[in-house]
Amino acid sequence: MASITEISVEHIHNAYESIRGNIAVEAFYAVVTGFMAVTLIHRLYTVYREVQSNEDGTPTMKDYMNLVWQYVFCIAAVALFPVLLEALETVFGKLMDDLQAGFGGKVYDVADLFQKPIIAQFEKQFSDMSVMDVAGVLLNPVGSSFDYLLAYVAGVIAAPFYMYAQTLFIVGRYMFLLLLELISPVAIACFYNESTRTYFHTWCKNLLVCYLMVPAFILASKFSDAIVSEYVMNTSWNVVLQVLFSLALKLSLLAIVRGRIHNLF
Structure with a gap:
């Protein structure tokens, strides 16, 4: 076994790599994906309420694009x-x-x-x-x-x-x-x-x-x-x-x- 004076950055890095593989980051991804899905639903509902507040109550092209953007942004964030x-x-x-x-x-x-x-x-x-x-x-x-x-x-x-x-x-x-x-x-x-x-x-x-x-x-x-x-x-x-x-x-x-x-x- 190497003495303390023989330990190098490479040895410590190897120890880090062995531990890093055991971190269940995927579990965090699942939790965060669920959190973002809930957030997306809330934001879509907010946009829907804003549409309902229009004078004629009908959505405009800007409203549609806002809905699409919220959905695309959420999916891209999860995938990336x-x-x-x-x-x-x-x-x-x-x-x-x-x-x-x-x-x-x-x-x-x-x-x-x-x-x-x-x-x-x-x-x-x-x-x-x-x-x-x-x-x-x-x-x-x-x-x-x-x-x-x-x-x-x-x-x-x-x-x-x-x-x-x-x-x-x-x-x-x-x-x-x-x-x-x-x-x-x-x-x-x-x-x-x-x-x-x-x-x-x-x-x-x-x-x-x-x-x-x-x-x-x-x-x-x-x-x-x-x-x-x-x-x-x-x-x-x-x-x-x-x-x-x-x-x-x-x-x-x-x-x-x-x-x-x-x-x-």
Whole structure:
């Protein structure tokens, strides 16, 4: 069994697919179809009452077209339930894949978390020294060797916590997607009535946000890596501080993504 640090987006996606097949969305379709049929009857009755309120009590061509439109709209909405959901997920999924590819597609990169700052600091400190001088410094138990050892130990201990945070974020995203798919028939049915159409718009917004969560997370990870490479590794900070700051930066940006992504629209 893969350890928590070996779990990738693909593995979590496979788990999501196995659960998705067990969701009885068809049952929701039946319920929603019945609801829309009742709504159609009510709207047809409303149109009929409007016709009766005409001066001569006879329907006009506009009245007939209104009746036909109500019927066609209802039938089309019921028939397009699965197609519309699949179309939205295809478009948003393509957007997610393109963004992930543009950001490199990688989510878990332990090397960027603590190994790069240690290696960069090591090269900066010992690049102009001879082999004997480097050995002398590293053999000093209270000198640089202790700092590098402490930094490495801190990184090894901290990395799993970051992996847990990443994994929980990705798992939470797929749980959110399952919930959106579970209520998709109801959300699409809300489009039929003008008074409930805003619920459909909210559902579409949440679906788009859900598909943006993984690319946004990768963007946060890549942005933190760039800050570490361009800024942190060029400072005179102690190597232990560099490693701890790199971890804190990644966790902070991940928290920003979780807290702000729902406010994008």
